[in-house]
Amino acid sequence: MVYHIPWIYTPVRSVLAIWHQLTKAEIPELAKCSVLMRDRSRVEDTIYAMQRAGAGRLQVISDFDMTLTRFAHNGKRVPTTHNILDHRLLIDEDCSKKIRELLNTYYPIEIDAGRTAEDKLPLMVEWWTQVHELLIQQRIRKDLLAQAVKESSAMLREGYKVFFDRLTEQQVPLLIFSAGVGDVLEEVIRQNNVFHPNVHIISNYMDFDQTGVLRAFQGQLIHTFNKREGALSHASGLRVLQGRPNVLLLGDSLGDLTMADGVSEHQNILTIGFLNDQMDERKELYVKSFDVVLVKDETMEVPNAILKYITSSTDNKLDA
Numbered sequence: 286m287v288y289h290i291p292w293i294y295t296p297v298r299s300v301l302a303i304w305h306q307l308t309k310a311e312i313p314e315l316a317k318c319s320v321l322m323r324d325r326s327r328v329e330d331t332i333y334a335m336q337r338a339g340a341g342r343l344q345v346i347s348d349f350d351m352t353l354t355r356f357a358h359n360g361k362r363v364p365t366t367h368n369i370l371d372h373r374l375l376i377d378e379d380c381s382k383k384i385r386e387l388l389n390t391y392y393p394i395e396i397d398a399g400r401t402a403e404d405k406l407p408l409m410v411e412w413w414t415q416v417h418e419l420l421i422q423q424r425i426r427k428d429l430l431a432q433a434v435k436e437s438s439a440m441l442r443e444g445y446k447v448f449f450d451r452l453t454e455q456q457v458p459l460l461i462f463s464a465g466v467g468d469v470l471e472e473v474i475r476q477n478n479v480f481h482p483n484v485h486i487i488s489n490y491m492d493f494d495q496t497g498v499l500r501a502f503q504g505q506l507i508h509t510f511n512k513r514e515g516a517l518s519h520a521s522g523l524r525v526l527q528g529r530p531n532v533l534l535l536g537d538s539l540g541d542l543t544m545a546d547g548v549s550e551h552q553n554i555l556t557i558g559f560l561n562d563q564m565d566e567r568k569e570l571y572v573k574s575f576d577v578v579l580v581k582d583e584t585m586e587v588p589n590a591i592l593k594y595i596t597s598s599t600d601n602k603l604d605a
């Protein structure tokens with residue numbers, strides 16, 4: 286009502302604005318020049334609302350390849366979970382050549398800013414299906430996967446340990462939702478000592494026969510642009526995620542934005558997108574689509590700072 290009295294309107298608004306500023310999230314990492322935001326105020330309000338709700342109401346949903354793992358290191362591409370399988374122990378030269386040709390054909394399509402997701406979808410199915418067929422023909426042995434991962438240049442982003450450990454300490458579930466290969470993904474996080482009990486994975490898992498030889502892939506294929514289906518069929522059923530309406534979502538592809546579609550009665554969703562490749566072509570689209578965009582940032586610095594802020598109220602309670 287006071288708002289209807291003009292002379293009181295401005296002071297009340299100013300006091301409210303100052304109060305808002307004072308109580309807003311203070312995260313200096315958001316001021317880095319690699320951080321882009323369409324609406325900084327909305328980002329801060331969302332983070333603040335999540336902080337007030339606390340760690341007990343939070344879940345984190347993250348993509349894996351090129352989101353939790355680096356895109357490049359020392360100027361060289363870091364392998365995805367599929368590419369880790371391109372190892373002499375697992376596949377022969379001819380298969381390796383074919384898989385690389387497919388990557389060179391389809392990866393540019395996956396990241397093409399000029400094509401729609403609908404347009405890309407059948408082509409992604411083609412890519413994944415052909416590669417999985419080739420891998421099955423190679424009769425890959427389960428017992429050799431760990432060694433292939435060990436000898437690969439797979440690398441999680443700098444600051445990954447802080448990220449995984451913080452979530453574990455705060456008992457926040459982490460759902461890794463990946464169109465990569467689940468068995469390889471598990472091995473990467475196991476070898477980095479962060480496969481904690483709060484980590485849940487939805488991915489393409491291999492199906493081995495009794496002798497431990499790859500014979501198929503389990504369940505419905507997950508590729509970059511059908512994560513919504515997986516979110517509705519698998520993630521929505523995960524009991525550990527129930528009663529956690531606030532979501533911190535991390536991805537590197539626009540398809541990753543649908544990973545939280547299975548969260549019922551969500552309250553606050555903050556999306557963070559790593560823009561690793563084709564920066565100039567995709568910047569505008571990413572800023573429109575993700576709340577926070579991290580341009581060519583190989584670290585977990587910003588997600589860690591946001592996470593620390595959101596879970597800081599629980600820290601205080603634990604200290605008390």
Ligand SMILES: Nc1ccn([C@@H]2O[C@H](COP(=O)(O)O)[C@@H](O)[C@H]2O)c(=O)n1
Nearest residue numbers: 348349350365367368416462463464465
């Ligand atoms: N044969 C393939 C198929 C896909 N990729 C890449 O893996 C990424 C999928 O995994 P997410 O954890 O990011 O969902 C995807 O972005 C493809 O570029 C591949 O390298 N080889």
